[in-house]
Amino acid sequence: MTNSILSLQNVSVTFGALRAVDGVTLSVPAGQRRAIIGPNGAGKTTLFNAIAGVVPISSGTVQFDGVDMTRFTTNKRASLGISRTFQITNLFPQLSVQENIRLAVCGLSRRKFALFGSGQSNPAEKEAIDLALENSQLTAQRNTEVKTMSYGEQRQLEMAMALVQKPKLLLLDEPAAGLSPAERVKMADVINALPRDLTLILIEHDMDLALGLVDFVTCLHFGQVLTGGTPDEIRVDEKVQEVYLGKPRHA
Structure with a gap:
């Protein structure tokens, strides 16, 4: 997994004076399974929408599979091989x-x-x-x-x-939101069974679920990349514990 299928360079999304995504740079190798985590208001869904083309990017560039798609519409991005789910089903x-x-x-x-x-x-x-x-x-x-x-x-x-x-890239926006514990287990089984050549990026508030599904984690805070690493590294990262998982208590 050395070739990047998705690359963001200094991507920002602003809404008036609010900078929801602030200079995000990241690279996702083909076939990787990545989680985007962070506290409420960290910019996770806005970043997802910027990748999918739902919201325009204020500055920066987005490349997918070697193509600069910064100004592409959602339809054009879908034709390149990007698909997504939403927080609320629409069937x-x-x-x-x-x-x-x-x-x-x-x-x-x-x-x-x-x-x-x-x-x-x-x-x-x-x-x-x-x-x-x-x-x-x-x-x-x-x-x-x-x-x-x-x-x-x-x-x-x-x-x-x-x-x-x-798709070449599947964006999953809180796939386990609103599910019972048994349904969460089933959803995890479904995601784990997807073809390994399919690149996955997911937002998920259930940390146990998210960290058990992915190879790499990017943590956002106030619209910026706070840190990134493997699930094991994220579990013990003091910065992540402080802003999202909660500081560990010491006797």
């Missing part, structure tokens, strides 16, 4: 799991512009649907109506829909 509750995924697959095809033609999936689309079901561990729920599913299963479905475009 079609009256449709089945398979039908939700099929809509995501069709959204990638030129067929979405056709007013006429067969409504059936072609072989390539069927293959993409089956793979997304398998990767999200929802094959058994293929024909289940979304409205009858648990919230944890709906989060898995959202991930399946993000995976249909076969």
Whole structure:
């Protein structure tokens, strides 16, 4: 994992006088699994949105897979191979799991512009649907109506829909938010089982979950990179303990 797939150089995002992201520089190797952590207001979601193109970058540059995408739209970035999930699910509750995924697959095809033609999936689309079901561990729920599913299963479905475009980089915004302990374990299993050549960046407030899923951690504080390291290094880092995990108590 020596080649960087994502590189940020001095990236800042401002909202009026507020500097939500302040001169962030980082490099993510291809295939790495990285967590972005930090206290509330540290700039984590804003940084995610800057990578995905949801908010404009005030200064700095963002490169993805060798392409400067600093001024690219979200659609253009998605076409390069970036996909993401959100903190709040946005699904079609009256449709089945398979039908939700099929809509995501069709959204990638030129067929979405056709007013006429067969409504059936072609072989390539069927293959993409089956793979997304398998990767999200929802094959058994293929024909289940979304409205009858648990919230944890709906989060898995959202991930399946993000995976249909076969992204190079998957951004997971608090994938375990609102889940029960059992659902968190299941979500961790799903993430751990994803292909290792898929680069992952996640925001997650459950530190035990986050540190158990990733190879590297970047800690933000007041919009800046406070430190970075392996999960084991982050667990014992005094700066992280002070601003986020809480100072250890000594007898």
